[in-house]
Structure formats: structure tokens, C-alpha cells
Amino acid sequence: MAATPSFSGDERINLTSAEVLLADGHAQGLDLLVAMFAGFGVMRPRCCSSGSEVKRLIATREFNLFVVDSALADGDGYEFVRWLRRSNLRPNSVAPIILITGHTRQADVLKGRDCGANFVVRKPASPLVMLQRILWLSRENRQFVESAGYVGPDRRFRALGPPPGMKGRRSDDLSAHVGAATTPNLEQDDIDALFQPKRVSL
Amino acid sequence: MKTSRLFKVENKLSEITSRPGGRRVADALRAAEARVLEKHGDLAAALPEASARLKDLLDGSDANPGGALEGLYTEANQIFALAAVLERKPLATAAYSLCDVADGFRESGEISWQALRVHVDAIRLLVQGTGSADADAAILEGLRQVGARFLRPAENVAGT
Numbered sequence: 001m002a003a004t005p006s007f008s009g010d011e012r013i014n015l016t017s018a019e020v021l022l023a024d025g026h027a028q029g030l031d032l033l034v035a036m037f038a039g040f041g042v043m044r045p046r047c048c049s050s051g052s053e054v055k056r057l058i059a060t061r062e063f064n065l066f067v068v069d070s071a072l073a074d075g076d077g078y079e080f081v082r083w084l085r086r087s088n089l090r091p092n093s094v095a096p097i098i099l100i101t102g103h104t105r106q107a108d109v110l111k112g113r114d115c116g117a118n119f120v121v122r123k124p125a126s127p128l129v130m131l132q133r134i135l136w137l138s139r140e141n142r143q144f145v146e147s148a149g150y151v152g153p154d155r156r157f158r159a160l161g162p163p164p165g166m167k168g169r170r171s172d173d174l175s176a177h178v179g180a181a182t183t184p185n186l187e188q189d190d191i192d193a194l195f196q197p198k199r200v201s202l
Numbered sequence: 203m204k205t206s207r208l209f210k211v212e213n214k215l216s217e218i219t220s221r222p223g224g225r226r227v228a229d230a231l232r233a234a235e236a237r238v239l240e241k242h243g244d245l246a247a248a249l250p251e252a253s254a255r256l257k258d259l260l261d262g263s264d265a266n267p268g269g270a271l272e273g274l275y276t277e278a279n280q281i282f283a284l285a286a287v288l289e290r291k292p293l294a295t296a297a298y299s300l301c302d303v304a305d306g307f308r309e310s311g312e313i314s315w316q317a318l319r320v321h322v323d324a325i326r327l328l329v330q331g332t333g334s335a336d337a338d339a340a341i342l343e344g345l346r347q348v349g350a351r352f353l354r355p356a357e358n359v360a361g362t
Binding site for chain 2: 018065140
């Protein structure tokens with residue numbers, strides 16, 4: 001869904017107090033996620049095999065991250081994510097969601113994006129890919145969208161405005177057309193002055 | 203119609219992950235990889251059972267064809283996930299191919315049980331291990347031909 005974020009091995013990450021919910025319809029898949037997240041420092045994740053278990057848990061607890069497999073014991077993960085996003089159970093309904101898929105057609109990636117997941121990760125979900133996604137989510141500043149057809153993080157990773165030559169559909173979309181300058185260009189000294197530290201009196 | 207609304211949400215994950223303490227990213231990654239490696243034995247042990255379930259589903263398909271097809275897809279998906287983690291590429295590819303054909307049959311409504319049986323037999327063989335890369339390649343080529351006969355090109359994102 002997006003380019004691979006970069007991070008340095010010396011960076012620190014503290015997930016010890018993160019409330020993480022892991023959901024997978026298969027016992028081995030869930031075991032694997034628990035092991036991986038224990039390595040990341042998440043010692044007591046909440047684990048569920050079905051959407052109905054997750055629904056019970058989120059009614060009483062707040063989570064900071066959901067990791068949901070597309071195959072849950074009682075239905076598909078896409079539908080669960082769609083339900084969660086529209087549930088209005090704040091803050092859980094706006095929490096980051098990583099959706100994991102096995103057999104993945106292009107349509108499934110689009111379905112994952114359109115159900116409101118922040119990321120779709122195809123199996124095998126390696127620790128490297130999972131950690132990259134978590135770090136990305138921890139720096140995420142995408143806005144949230146609520147509309148009739150979609151609820152979830154803004155599906156545009158970068159807001160570049162409407163395509164050239166097209167009028168934007170949003171009231172705050174700016175035109176891609178750059179007009180002529182209306183004031184004189186700054187002299188280089190003026191530009192340099194903007195970077196000079198100056199004493200201010202408060 | 204509901205009005206569209208764009209708004210900021212508090213990134214609690216960011217606040218939590220940046221608290222003092224925790225571990226270096228490189229250490230977290232190493233620890234996670236080591237813990238996943240410890241699980242490999244359990245994952246490998248689950249493969250024979252999963253492949254036996256494929257055969258049971260196929261054998262019982264007369265009674266409930268739709269349920270059997272759905273079950274085959276689900277089990278094949280699980281075998282793909284296990285084999286991919288274990289880096290057993292031929293097995294992962296065969297399981298993925300079964301997912302492809304089962305999914306294609308689900309959509310078209312026309313099921314070739316023979317094509318499914320070829321896949322199940324191939325997966326059971328690969329779970330046991332052929333011991334030969336050439337034999338693995340020949341099995342996968344056979345499955346590729348079966349898949350090509352029933353699937354539209356570029357049906358999926360990618361195999362393994």
C-alpha cells in the first residue's frame with residue numbers, strides 16, 4: 001500500500017505498555033504473532049480467534065494497535081475491520097489496524113484498503129516487515145475520513161491535490177495552477193536574513 | 203447521505219512507543235526473529251494434519267460440494283502461511299496454486315474436482331518431502347499447467 005519506511009537499528013521502540021490485540025482464526029498463526037510481538041516487547045497482547053471475541057473485548061478495553069488476520073474463525077477479517085471502523089467505539093474505532101492476508105488477489109489488497117485498514121501485509125509476515133509497519137504507524141499523521149462509503153485513515157498517503165487540469169472535489173483543494181508573482185522577488189540578503197538567529201526581548 | 207468528514211486523531215501509539223525505555227529496534231527485531239524460529243517445530247508438525255484434512259474434505263465432497271470447496275480454500279491458505287514461514291517454497295507455491303484454483307471455481311461456480319485432487323495429492327507429497335529439487339520442480343510445473351487451464355491470467359497479486 002505504500003513504500004517501505006526506513007528506520008535505523010539504533011532507534012528505540014517501547015511497546016511494553018502498548019495495548020495490542022492480535023486476532024487470527026488459526027492457532028498456529030496466532031502463536032506466531034504472539035511470539036513475534038513478545039520479541040518486540042509486547043508481553044501481554046490480547047489474543048482472539050474470532051471477530052465476536054474481539055467485539056466483546058473492545059467494548060471494555062482500549063487498544064493502541066490491532067493486528068487482524070483476514071481469516072477469522074467466524075468470518076472474514078475485512079468485514080470485521082469495516083464493522084470496527086463504523087462502530088463509533090472510540091478510541092478503538094480509530095486505532096491503527098494492520099490486516100494480514102494469505103492468498104492475496106489484487107482485489108483483496110483493494111478490499112483491505114477500502115475496509116479501513118491502515119496497512120495490508122501479505123503472509124509470510126516477517127518480523128522485519130511487521131516492525132517497519134509498526135514504526136510507520138507510530139509516525140503516522142494521516143487524517144481520518146468518515147463518509148457514507150468509507151470510514152478509515154485517509155487512503156492518500158500524500159496529499160498532492162487534484163490531478164493537473166482537474167478541479168478538486170473538496171472545498172480546501174488548491175488549484176495546481178501557479179499564478180504570476182504579485183510581489184517583487186526577495187534579494188539574497190533578505191533570504192539570508194530569514195535564517196539568521198536574532199535576539200528577541202520578551 | 204452522510205456528509206464526509208476529515209479529522210485528526212490522536213496517535214496514542216506514537217506517544218507510547220516513544221516513552222523512555224524499551225529496546226533498540228535492531229534488538230527487537232533480533233528477539234522477534236529468534237522467537238519465531240523457536241516456533242518452527244510446531245508449525246512443521248501442523249503440516250501433516252493440515253494436508254490430511256485436505257484429503258478428508260476432498261473425499262467428503264459429494265455430500266457438500268460448496269462446503270468442501272470452501273474448506274479446501276481455507277486449509278490451503280493455512281498451509282501456504284505455514285510453508286511460507288518455514289521457507290518451504292515448493293509447498294507454499296503448491297498451496298497457493300490450490301487457493302488460486304479453488305477461488306476461481308468459487309467465482310465461476312464450475313468445479314473441476316480432478317484439478318483439486320491433483321493439487322491435494324501434490325501438496326501431500328510435498329509435505330512428506332520428495333527429497334529432490336527436480337521432483338519438486340516437476341510437480342510445480344504440473345500444477346502450473348493445471349492452473350493455466352482453469353485460471354484467467356494475472357488472477358492474483360503474486361505467488362511465492
